[in-house]
Amino acid sequence: MSAGQLPRWVDYGLIPLINLIAAFLVSGLVVLLIGENPIDAVRVLIWGALGFGEGVGFTLFYATNFIFTGLAVAVAFHAGLFNIGGEGQAYVGGLGVALACLALDRIVPWWVTLPVAVAGAAVMGAAWAFIPAWLQAKRGSHIVITTIMFNFISYSLMVYLLVNVLAKPGSMQPETRTFEEGGRLPFLNDIQSLVDFGTAPVNLALVLALIASALVWVIIWRTRLGYEIRSFGANATAAVYAGMSPARIIIITMLISGGLSGMMALNEIMGSQHRLLIEFVAGYGFVGIAVALMGRAHPVGIILAAILFGMLYQGGAELAFEMPAISRDMIIVIQGLVILFAGALENLFRPAIVRIFTPSRAPAVQAG
Amino acid sequence: MLDAYQTLILLLDSTLRLSTPLLLACLAGLYSERSGVVDIGLEGKMLGAAFGAGAVAYLTSNAWLGLLAGIGVAVGLALIHGFASITNRGNQIVSGVAINFLAAGLTVLLGQAWFSQGGRTPTLPQGGRFGEVILPGAEAVRDVPVLGPLYSELISGHNILVYLAFAAVPLTWWILFRTRFGLRLRAVGENPAAVDTAGISVVLLRYRAVVICGILTGVAGSYLSIAQSSGFIRDMTAGKGYIALAALIFAKWRPVNAMYACLLFGFLDAMAIRLQGKSIPMIGEVPVQVFQTLPYILTVILLAGFIGKAIPPKASGVPYLKERS
Numbered sequence: 001m002s003a004g005q006l007p008r009w010v011d012y013g014l015i016p017l018i019n020l021i022a023a024f025l026v027s028g029l030v031v032l033l034i035g036e037n038p039i040d041a042v043r044v045l046i047w048g049a050l051g052f053g054e055g056v057g058f059t060l061f062y063a064t065n066f067i068f069t070g071l072a073v074a075v076a077f078h079a080g081l082f083n084i085g086g087e088g089q090a091y092v093g094g095l096g097v098a099l100a101c102l103a104l105d106r107i108v109p110w111w112v113t114l115p116v117a118v119a120g121a122a123v124m125g126a127a128w129a130f131i132p133a134w135l136q137a138k139r140g141s142h143i144v145i146t147t148i149m150f151n152f153i154s155y156s157l158m159v160y161l162l163v164n165v166l167a168k169p170g171s172m173q174p175e176t177r178t179f180e181e182g183g184r185l186p187f188l189n190d191i192q193s194l195v196d197f198g199t200a201p202v203n204l205a206l207v208l209a210l211i212a213s214a215l216v217w218v219i220i221w222r223t224r225l226g227y228e229i230r231s232f233g234a235n236a237t238a239a240v241y242a243g244m245s246p247a248r249i250i251i252i253t254m255l256i257s258g259g260l261s262g263m264m265a266l267n268e269i270m271g272s273q274h275r276l277l278i279e280f281v282a283g284y285g286f287v288g289i290a291v292a293l294m295g296r297a298h299p300v301g302i303i304l305a306a307i308l309f310g311m312l313y314q315g316g317a318e319l320a321f322e323m324p325a326i327s328r329d330m331i332i333v334i335q336g337l338v339i340l341f342a343g344a345l346e347n348l349f350r351p352a353i354v355r356i357f358t359p360s361r362a363p364a365v366q367a368g
Numbered sequence: 369m370l371d372a373y374q375t376l377i378l379l380l381d382s383t384l385r386l387s388t389p390l391l392l393a394c395l396a397g398l399y400s401e402r403s404g405v406v407d408i409g410l411e412g413k414m415l416g417a418a419f420g421a422g423a424v425a426y427l428t429s430n431a432w433l434g435l436l437a438g439i440g441v442a443v444g445l446a447l448i449h450g451f452a453s454i455t456n457r458g459n460q461i462v463s464g465v466a467i468n469f470l471a472a473g474l475t476v477l478l479g480q481a482w483f484s485q486g487g488r489t490p491t492l493p494q495g496g497r498f499g500e501v502i503l504p505g506a507e508a509v510r511d512v513p514v515l516g517p518l519y520s521e522l523i524s525g526h527n528i529l530v531y532l533a534f535a536a537v538p539l540t541w542w543i544l545f546r547t548r549f550g551l552r553l554r555a556v557g558e559n560p561a562a563v564d565t566a567g568i569s570v571v572l573l574r575y576r577a578v579v580i581c582g583i584l585t586g587v588a589g590s591y592l593s594i595a596q597s598s599g600f601i602r603d604m605t606a607g608k609g610y611i612a613l614a615a616l617i618f619a620k621w622r623p624v625n626a627m628y629a630c631l632l633f634g635f636l637d638a639m640a641i642r643l644q645g646k647s648i649p650m651i652g653e654v655p656v657q658v659f660q661t662l663p664y665i666l667t668v669i670l671l672a673g674f675i676g677k678a679i680p681p682k683a684s685g686v687p688y689l690k691e692r693s
Contacts, residue, residue, distance in 0.1 A: 001642040030474070033478075034477070034481040035481070047434070054543055069390070082461050084408075084461070084465070101691050119569035131668075135668070135671065136670050139671075139673050140673075141668070141673070141674045142671070142672035142680070144408070144461055145613070145614075145617060145667070145671060146668055146671055148408070148613070149608055149610075149614060149664040149667055149668050149671075150664075150668070152607060152610065152661065152664045153661050153664050153665060153668075154659075156657035156658075156660050156661040157661070158656070159657055160655050160657045164655065212451070218387075235566065284470070286465065289462070290469075293462065297542045313449035325479075325481050326477070327476065327477055327480045327481075327487070329473045329474075329476040329480070329487070330473065330477055331473070331474075332472050332473030332476075332477075333469070333470060333473035333474055333477055334473075334474070335469050335470075335503075336466050336467070336470035336471075336472075336473055336474075337466075337470070338471030338682070339462060339465055339469060340448070340452065340464035340466035340467075343458070343459060343462035343463070343465075343466065344453065344456070344459055344460075344462045344463030344466055345452050345456055345458055345463075346456075346458060347457060347458055348456055350613055
């Protein structure tokens with residue numbers, strides 16, 4: 001029974017919802033195990049994420065990171081590739097952002113720096129994805145393994161650069177100097193007055209993330225390249241028969257994917273931290289996998305999933321404050337469970353749902 | 369000269385200690401991948417085991433019970449991986465990622481809730497930790513030149529798990545290449561349909577491989593928290609599961625090669641610690657990151673096919689569907 005026979009709202013709405021509920025039920029058991037009340041925990045979490053302007057601001061700030069890394073994983077998914085290297089690509093993308101900001105922040109306003117920083121992030125992220133892509137395309141090296149290896153190589157490279165090359169002279173901190181005005185994206189709080197986000201660092205990168213989502217939708221579903229990517233992902237052999245070049249598709253897809261990962265750094269580095277520092281990616285690249293799975297690799301789904309994970313991050317921080325027994329690591333557990341139920345165990349509930357929805361829709365097939 | 373020899377012995381000694389968890393995890397991955405189940409959750413299973421072992425060894429003051437708990441946690445996580453990837457035919461990479469997340473979160477969350485020490489387990493009491501095993505005659509031969517230190521410093525004086533890890537290498541070789549189970553295990557990783565046709569259960573074989581993988585990662589994780597150090601600390605595996613995965617590829621999925629690969633990667637780690645901030649004659653100061661990244665760079669070069677060719681078991685990563693419906 002293939003997925004195509006389910007109504008769209010079941011495939012894209014009901015099944016993710018059931019997976020999500022399963023993940024949250026198990027999370028509730030974990031909360032019980034710790035000896036706290038799961039209902040109270042959910043109440044604190046939702047209030048912390050959406051109950052006040054600043055909470056919403058932080059939720060959207062985290063969501064921005066997740067939209068970028070989620071899109072990155074999703075684009076690769078469409079070509080049947082698993083890009084597990086978002087972490088490293090975002091980290092190196094941060095280098096591109098920082099170099100642009102450090103070079104320009106004292107001489108031009110932010111809106112001149114922005115396109116250079118976007119290009120820097122995308123180019124550096126894409127470059128970091130290029131070698132695994134090339135190796136997969138030309139030498140058949142498994143991209144999952146090579147991107148994992150490149151994550152670790154990026155950690156060492158960035159620590160080396162931050163300690164030995166980019167660090168502020170005379171400082172022991174492994175970070176660059178703080179950018180001036182010309183290297184900072186404006187906070188949403190400063191450019192609109194409808195909602196008060198308090199001190200939340202949600203910034204213009206959110207808008208960029210939404211634009212990126214729209215562009216990804218256009219590329220994947222409305223261009224010749226996207227058609228090739230989807231064909232290759234659905235059936236590589238058929239795509240080759242149809243005259244498409246696997247090497248070209250693999251490399252271009254991974255460049256787009258790496259570029260999107262790299263742009264995550266815009267939000268963190270240019271939007272919030274205003275300096276390049278070690279380990280700023282902090283797992284956002286990996287969470288992109290959960291976001292892409294939850295959002296069924298569709299930009300709309302990814303935006304919704306990113307907001308959900310943003311809520312978990314922000315609400316989780318509030319939760320750790322209100323209920324000290326539940327530390328922020330609870331979020332990592334929930335993410336793990338979402339990846340498990342929405343990804344690895346996606347066949348757990350699907351057969352039962354297919355049975356519920358098919359008899360009335362295809363009685364003729366059964367009779368025949 | 370004698371000084372250099374002493375340094376070399378010390379360096380090799382720490383190589384052995386650092387290679388042990390890699391070797392155990394690498395062999396664990398070998399069983400799993402040889403049976404056709406890709407496992408990037410080695411890291412998570414080790415981490416979970418390290419926590420289980422640290423917690424139970426602290427509560428019972430018994431290292432063996434700690435080890436048992438570590439194995440129990442890792443086998444539990446391995447069974448989740450098995451359920452997802454064998455029974456449900458889910459994506460094995462995704463499942464591995466999920467297990468790494470679960471372990472990273474649960475260990476610190478539960479550690480904080482139970483022990484309130486920021487996610488670490490309390491320092492182990494007497495008996496909670498595997499001590500050094502002094503091999504017979506180690507003290508007697510200590511003063512014999514050259515061979516004395518080799519025996520008493522390098523070969524003797526490790527904890528039992530180190531010897532266990534290295535004993536597991538020939539044992540794994542024997543199981544894989546000299547027993548019926550091993551033959552079937554390798555067959556199911558290459559051509560599960562053929563194994564199925566011969567009337568042997570693909571599912572059962574793969575589950576057994578996954579459980580063995582759990583046991584070995586359990587020992588690997590326990591080694592970290594109750595043999596190498598004295599208690600669990602947050603994220604104490606620090607990527608060792610991934611290095612083990614790299615070593616497995618580097619070893620081309622063969623047990624004896626796995627030992628060499630892990631010794632090499634352990635040696636690089638030992639060098640990195642030893643050379644931190646020092647300069648090498650002729651070359652100058654080498655950044656510590658060079659040694660830290662070499663295992664990954666070497667693996668990528670190997671994967672690229674520039675040093676021989678690493679060919680994984682044919683059916684690894686592919687769920688087995690008995691018949692098309």
